Amino acid sequence: MNIKVALVTGGFTGEAEISYKSSAFVYSQLDKSKYDVYVIDITNQGWYGSLGEGEKVAVDKEDFSLHLNGEKIRFDVALIILHGTPGEDGRLQGYFDMIGLPYTSCGALTSALTMNKGYTKSILADIPEINVAKSVLLFENHRKDGVRLVEEKLALPYFVKPNAGGSSIGMTKVKESAQLQEALDKAFDAENTGQQVLVEEFVQGREFSQGIFRNAKGELIVLPATEVRTTREFFDFEAKYVPGLTEEITPADLHVEQRDRAARIIKEIYVRLDCKGMVRVDFFLESTTDKFYFIEINTIPGQTAQSFIPQQVRAYGMKEGDFYAELIAAALK
Template sequence: MKQKIALVTGGYSGESVISYKSAKTIYTHLDKNLYDVYVIDINPEGWFYLEDDHRAGTIDKNDFSLRLHGETIRFDGVFIGMHGTPGEDGRLQGYFDMLGLPYTSCNAATSALTFNKRYTVAVAAMAGIAVAPSVHLFAHTAYDVATILQQLQLPVFVKPNNGGSSIGMSKVSKGEELAAAIEKAFAEDNQVLVEQMIQGREFTVGVFKTEGQIQVLPITEVIAQNEFFDYEAKYHGASTEITPALIGEEWKANIEAAAKNIYAVCNCSGVVRIDFIYDEVAAKPYMLEINTVPGQSEASIIPQQVRAKGWTLQDFYSRLVAEALAKR
């Protein structure tokens, strides 16, 4: 008998547009011989079952069940294809934990931690992982641009502290540009991270767990056509992505070791994507951030890495679902 999987998408943030793109890819490649897949759109208007992109039913939030054609559908597990809140920040995970429903992403605590970029790098630094110096700002607390410029060397990156699609992010090379960049980031979030730029090549790598073992996908080097890997570069092709990255064995081993260490330290589950800058002078990778629900759209990096490994997305997603269901 096939297992019933809810593919959750949508969300309450600007990242919902990416969620719908990811969900299309995931739905296409989930093995329909193994699973009956139901696309569930969670948005500010409600929680809906989508059939051919049309609302065909609503979810009972008391138990996350679906009443459809006179039958009550109860799900065996959830594939989370939602970026931003509430699918990436731990809120939805906590809800599913209370229902005893397994899901493909990190747990509630890890999701909440890694959604906050500043807290993530603080935990990583405590574990001995190299991270860039940064300043954490809150909307309700006064800040002084001159003091920030004394603490950090230009250029810096200014970005909303929560979220993972580079919306509201800026690169600042001149002191007089910093205040405007901070306000731009505050328009997206009530917390902002100002992070000193590490000079080096940028790499990103998918890490996942299957059959209880942490595995690393082929590493991707990201060469942005813009000044940095911003929203346009990520989702509109304004970057060159080389998978697998053309690097030596030492760099590859260092990045893979750091990625596995971070995955373990943060108690991750499912597939995550970890971004690094490799400082050639220091001969080590600096962690930038962790994305616990990485994009799965046709333009996204994880599908590239899966194919570079010689796997199909169908095989990969089946492994993620199997790992999640094993927790029941």
């Protein structure tokens, strides 16, 4: 009997459009001789099973099931490919925990924590061989005083970003003080990001993104790193998703010591944060010091054919379908 997989997509933020592209790619890679795959679209308008050609049926939220042709479909596992809230911030994971449905991502607490960039940096700050940029975390009641609080503690240029956002939505690189208030307002007002803003000092260096996952045997596998070189001011939403603006080099040109050091750091991050499934860690390699600087962790990374994780899976010598099968098998254990 085939394993019944709920491929969860959609979401409540602007990242939903990326979720749909990611889930379409994952669906195309899953072995339909092993899995009965049902695409579940979660939006502010409702939760629906997508049955093709525009047909859909409401999800029974009592037990996350579908009623089709007089039959009740209950799932063995949820493959979460929903970027942003509620799939990446722990809300969906908490619900699945309550109804007893296994899933492929980090747990509720880890997911909620890692969506908060400032809190995550605090937990990782003492890991050997990793550095974190100086930063200021601002809450909504700091909005009027934000410029002063930032300028008192940080030196230009700054990166200003929603503390709980993704895909670089609401993010700005600030080169001069006159730009700061507008950048803070943009980050505070980004949709569904909790009205918290993280401001960091700029780190000059090469940017990398690297995946890690736990396979069905329980082994931690670090994938080859990707170096990101963009013609944009920084790796913003357009750089991530508009073809031709960014060069992505997989595997990245790192020497052996740098590769080994990155792998040690990423494994420690995974363990320290109690991660599950696949995650992706973004970091800088500072030009003048050769030090690694943590940027952020993504617990539901993009999964289009061009996304970092599929690139890295292929560079590792693995087929994407086999990779997703490992995630499912690990979740079912």
